Amino acid sequence: MISSIIFIIILGAAGFLFYKNVAFIRRNIMLGKKVKPSGDSSERWKTMIKVALGQSKMTARPIAGFLHILVYAGFIIINIEVLEILIDGIFGTHRILSFMGGFYDVLIGSFEVLALLVIVACAIFLVRRNILKIGRFHKPEMKKWPTTDANLILIFEIALMMAFLKMNAADQVLQARGVEHYINAGSFPVSSWFLVPLFESYSDSFLIFVEKAAWWFHIVGILAFMNYLPYSKHFHIILAFPNTYYSKLENKTQINNLESVTNEVKLMMDPTADPYATPATDAPVEKFGAKDVTDLTFIQLMNAYSCTECGRCTSECPANITGKKLSPRKIMMDTRDRLEEVGKNIDKKGKDFDDGKALLGDYILEEELLACTTCNACTEACPVNIDPVSIIMDLRRFLIMEQSKAPAEWTTALTNIENNGAPWQFSQSDRLNWKNEA
Amino acid sequence: MAVEVKTMAELTAAGQKPDVLFWVGCAGSFDDRAKKITLAFAKILNHLNINFAVLGTEESCTGDPAKRAGNEFLFQMQAMGNIQVLNAYEVKNIVTTCPHCFNTLKNEYPSLGGNYEVQHHTQFLQKLINEGKLKIEGGEFKGKKITFHDPCYLGRGNGEYEAPRKLIEELDAELVEMKRCKSKGLCCGAGGGQMFKEAEKGDKEVNIERTEDALEIKPDVIATGCPFCMTMMTDGVKLKEKEHEVKVFDLAELLAKGI
Ligand code: SF4
Ligand code: SF4
Numbered sequence: 084m085i086s087s088i089i090f091i092i093i094l095g096a097a098g099f100l101f102y103k104n105v106a107f108i109r110r111n112i113m114l115g116k117k118v119k120p121s122g123d124s125s126e127r128w129k130t131m132i133k134v135a136l137g138q139s140k141m142t143a144r145p146i147a148g149f150l151h152i153l154v155y156a157g158f159i160i161i162n163i164e165v166l167e168i169l170i171d172g173i174f175g176t177h178r179i180l181s182f183m184g185g186f187y188d189v190l191i192g193s194f195e196v197l198a199l200l201v202i203v204a205c206a207i208f209l210v211r212r213n214i215l216k217i218g219r220f221h222k223p224e225m226k227k228w229p230t231t232d233a234n235l236i237l238i239f240e241i242a243l244m245m246a247f248l249k250m251n252a253a254d255q256v257l258q259a260r261g262v263e264h265y266i267n268a269g270s271f272p273v274s275s276w277f278l279v280p281l282f283e284s285y286s287d288s289f290l291i292f293v294e295k296a297a298w299w300f301h302i303v304g305i306l307a308f309m310n311y312l313p314y315s316k317h318f319h320i321i322l323a324f325p326n327t328y329y330s331k332l333e334n335k336t337q338i339n340n341l342e343s344v345t346n347e348v349k350l351m352m353d354p355t356a357d358p359y360a361t362p363a364t365d366a367p368v369e370k371f372g373a374k375d376v377t378d379l380t381f382i383q384l385m386n387a388y389s390c391t392e393c394g395r396c397t398s399e400c401p402a403n404i405t406g407k408k409l410s411p412r413k414i415m416m417d418t419r420d421r422l423e424e425v426g427k428n429i430d431k432k433g434k435d436f437d438d439g440k441a442l443l444g445d446y447i448l449e450e451e452l453l454a455c456t457t458c459n460a461c462t463e464a465c466p467v468n469i470d471p472v473s474i475i476m477d478l479r480r481f482l483i484m485e486q487s488k489a490p491a492e493w494t495t496a497l498t499n500i501e502n503n504g505a506p507w508q509f510s511q512s513d514r515l516n517w518k519n520e521a
Numbered sequence: 522m523a524v525e526v527k528t529m530a531e532l533t534a535a536g537q538k539p540d541v542l543f544w545v546g547c548a549g550s551f552d553d554r555a556k557k558i559t560l561a562f563a564k565i566l567n568h569l570n571i572n573f574a575v576l577g578t579e580e581s582c583t584g585d586p587a588k589r590a591g592n593e594f595l596f597q598m599q600a601m602g603n604i605q606v607l608n609a610y611e612v613k614n615i616v617t618t619c620p621h622c623f624n625t626l627k628n629e630y631p632s633l634g635g636n637y638e639v640q641h642h643t644q645f646l647q648k649l650i651n652e653g654k655l656k657i658e659g660g661e662f663k664g665k666k667i668t669f670h671d672p673c674y675l676g677r678g679n680g681e682y683e684a685p686r687k688l689i690e691e692l693d694a695e696l697v698e699m700k701r702c703k704s705k706g707l708c709c710g711a712g713g714g715q716m717f718k719e720a721e722k723g724d725k726e727v728n729i730e731r732t733e734d735a736l737e738i739k740p741d742v743i744a745t746g747c748p749f750c751m752t753m754m755t756d757g758v759k760l761k762e763k764e765h766e767v768k769v770f771d772l773a774e775l776l777a778k779g780i
Pocket of ligand 2: 389390391392393394395396397411412415464465466467468469471
């Protein structure tokens with residue numbers, strides 16, 4: 084009875100906290116501009132099912148992809164077990180789903196196998212990150228917190244799975260001894276093999292303690308982990324779904340046309356337009372391009388919160404490979420960090436508070452933006468269809484159109500385009516001269 | 522061999538219409554190396570008696586470099602100007618030897634009022650081969666090792682990996698792939714406006730990194746399908762002092778040698 088009450092209180096508190104954190108992130112994402120997503124909804128669903136649910140882009144790197152699918156499948160399936168734990172916790176029952184008989188045995192048995200696979204996969208991931216020192220995990224943006232975060236997640240997952248196995252091991256010894264409350268249920272292919280031998284010499288009361296402790300550790304751990312997600316790159320396990328739903332579906336190198344510019348250009352090219360006419364509305368003048376996160380679209384901001392910090396983008400980026408400052412992963416991490424900062428400012432100091440900082444300049448530097456070749460190796464590599472190029476382009480647009488900070492050579496090339504219709508200084512009237520050079 | 526090239530203005534004056542417009546592009550019009558690609562492609566078009574035309578002095582930059590450099594204004598000014606010309610001539614089909622022009626015309630012009638059927642020259646040529654119209658007398662490249670450097674704006678950008686490779690097969694050459702190819706192909710370093718400025722600070726040039734990919738598999742020819750990749754790869758091969766062993770050619774040039 085007491086334990087049921089404690090359980091319900093913990094569950095409620097964890098649920099509330101999670102709700103608050105998710106609401107904060109949702110609000111932050113909605114600070115972005117509303118835009119129409121690409122394609123129609125059936126195409127978007129298909130993309131989500133393929134890329135997020137089906138993990139189609141993960142296997143581009145077979146080892147990491149395979150291990151990730153193990154952890155992913157393991158986690159999803161083992162969550163069925165959480166359902167039982169919740170019911171048991173609230174009603175003080177034990178293994179409530181065991182009425183399913185043989186099917187229950189199959190379930191628990193397969194959970195155990197998956198738990199073992201998750202442990203093995205996470206252990207290999209830890210080795211890859213910390214001992215093999217795979218390049219993409221050790222770039223400048225991966226110092227301190229991001230690295231700790233990644234390791235914490237892996238250790239957390241191992242600990243949770245271990246608790247699950249320990250609980251089963253103690254349980255089955257108690258079952259075998261016919262201890263009251265421990266009904267005969269489940270099959271335990273993994274824990275019976277390496278944990279049970281260790282447990283057999285202990286007393287009933289000690290084993291009951293171990294079983295209960297592991298049970299509590301498992302469920303409280305899951306709830307804690309859930310509340311850790313919003314502070315972590317691990318939030319991608321939720322956002323990967325909506326994020327892939329809102330994927331860019333156009334051809335990769337298609338860059339959006341700014342409508343605000345179209346309107347002005349049309350006016351400029353319209354011979355009947357009165358150049359001195361004042362605009363009909365007092366609408367605030369729109370900025371061209373993006374200076375801060377609030378100038379980006381909600382999709383770009385969701386991208387930032389969905390980033391897994393895997394660095395697949397950066398490791399394929401020609402600029403990064405050749406030692407330039409640009410790293411598409413850093414673009415996404417900076418966007419998220421800045422958005423968190425803006426969100427906190429709004430909550431603490433009100434909607435109109437200006438901290439004098441911006442994504443462009445304080446987080447992302449000109450040098451990074453100017454190094455991008457728009458080759459889209461990053462968008463191709465991203466397992467959750469994030470589009471760093473669109474953010475780079477929007478910041479570049481601000482840099483060039485609003486701050487006029489083009490490198491001198493660009494200014495020359497663009498002036499040439501304006502004057503003679505080519506980026507070099509050749510006269511347009513010579514455009515067909517090639518035909519006589521055969 | 523002289524090429525026979527008509528402009529839209531000339532055809533229109535004669536009351537005729539071409540089946541396809543050849544969009545030459547700035548590099549194809551002015552860059553010394555790229556002009557050879559333009560000529561090679563025109564030669565193939567002539568050889569097949571294709572009814573084509575160019576805009577000639579009425580063509581202007583698509584605006585791609587301006588857009589990628591962040592100047593959306595200039596891009597849209599260029600785009601609207603070109604669309605006016607193209608629509609006035611009622612152009613329906615366009616073929617171009619530049620993947621940047623290809624991408625812009627195909628993807629970025631429609632929402633500004635320019636709707637055309639746009640093909641990259643490798644797609645155009647592949648179709649002609651499939652239809653049996655273009656026959657390549659192998660020979661020169663028979664048994665030679667040719668690798669294809671995927672232009673980002675053709676491959677990853679627009680999903681075309683096969684057409685250029687089909688053309689290489691047609692040459693009876695041995696197609697060899699670099700370790701980074703197709704969707705994982707490494708950029709030559711020219712896109713996104715990089716062609717028109719010094720690279721940012723780093724420890725290597727992108728074109729050197731890419732040239733090393735190519736040289737690693739010891740090809741006889743590095744084939745490209747983009748005038749900017751052409752510049753980058755040619756420079757890379759020169760810097761590596763391999764220009765005598767490894768040649769860089771556009772696919773149009775390779776095919777033109779076989780007709
Ligand atoms: S598009 Fe830009 S950021 Fe992305 S991989 Fe290419 S150079 Fe790097
Ligand atoms: S943007 Fe995509 S590829 Fe890059 S680190 Fe984030 S999740 Fe990985």
